[in-house]
Amino acid sequence: MSSSAEERVLSLIIPVYYNAESLRDVAKAVAWLEAALAQRKLGLEAIFVDDGSGDDSLAELLKIKNARPATKIIKFTRNFGAVQAVRAGMRHATGDVVAYMAADLQDPIEQVVAMVDAWLAGGRYVISVRRSRADPLLTRIAARIYYRLIRMLVAPDFPRKGYDFRLMDRAIAKQHEAIPAYVNPIIFEFYLGFKPTVLEYDRRERVHGKSRWSFRKRLNLMLDTILGFSVRPLRMFSAIGVLTAAASVCYGIFLVIATLLHGGDMPGFATIATLISFFFSLVLLMLGIIGEYIWRIFDRVTQRPESVIEETYF
Structure with missing residues (x-):
């Protein structure tokens, strides 16, 4: 791909799992993002990954594709998890820079633009750390324990409040091809040693649906993170x-x-x-x-x- 500014593209990967209610708002957010990127002479490659949803998510995604034919949709045979959905999206991404965004819109689309600006300024790996989060009390407590364990056992300089929202250039995204399925990609990216450009944002309250991030999935991720990177x-x-x-x-x-x-x-x-x-x-x-x-x-x-x-x- 050419390195000229006019031809550079952002690949935005959006895992979808029981998000039928929020996908119309996601489509509006993607349209807004595409216009904002055009002002920066960047194109947008939107990649949705249906992670085995049992609702009308696929039907809503096909409506998005009908309205925006350039949209890419990947459908899994069953639920494999958000980590695998992101990695599948990365394998099909062709952009110069790759970003991830959840389909529940708790992470504001405006933050993607802020990360893109940081990338244009020279940051190869841009992370958005939560300044605050409008999540239930038990979720916040579990997250605090999890990130404390990460700092204690795996990465002492990992952000205290953690992050999921991130953007990376193509060279970093390609490193994901070498890691096994059970490895936490966020910790892997941090492990690579690229100095991240750190931004802050306030995570919004969920508007549509309910979180499918169960205790079992959280526990599995914690075990994969600790045992995958630490002795x-x-x-x-x-x-x-x-x-x-x-x-x-x-x-x-x-x-x-x-x-x-x-x-x-x-x-x-x-x-x-x-x-x-x-x-x-x-x-x-x-x-x-x-x-x-x-x-x-x-x-x-x-x-x-x-x-x-x-x-x-x-």
Whole structure:
């Protein structure tokens, strides 16, 4: 693709999952964005990925394509997840720069323009960090715990409030072709070492529908993030094992000395039984963590498809 300003294109990837109610507003937002980009001599490649929606999302997407024939639509056979939807969109993106936006419109479309301006100013990787978020209390608490764990176990300099809204040039987007399905792409991009240009914005309250981001999906993402980029869980349990072994030796010496000095049986069966149960639980937890690492190795070796496309509308 030519590097002239007139021919540069932004590829905007929009995963869709039960978003039929919001897609009309999304179409208006895309039209507004296209006009704003035209003022900057940029084109727009809009790529929608239907992640196995069970509502009328595909029908609404086809209406968008009828009104704007250049729109690209990718339909999955079933729900594979937002991460896989974004990566499928990246594989079909042809623009000089790639951005991601959720179809619930909690992330304002104006922020895409702000990120584009930062890219035009020389930023290769532009992230929008949430200054505030109009989400339920439990969601905010879970997010705070999650990002604290990320900073503690994976990336100490990761933004405290996290981010999903981001824009990257083509060179960074191409790196996604090499990573397996279970790797969190946001952490992967951060891991690459490109210094991000950081912008802030206020996340809006959801207007249409309800969040499909369940606790199970959040938990899976947390495990994938921590176990996909850090060996610290294994080292933490190794350290616990060393401390436990040292404590056991000290306790054994204490029992021997106490028996020699005082004779007879030493009380403490309940304490010993409790300690045995506790440390067996630690062993099982450790085996579970090892199993998670082994599963990721197995998943990479078998090379199963991370997503399956049923149909494309280009």
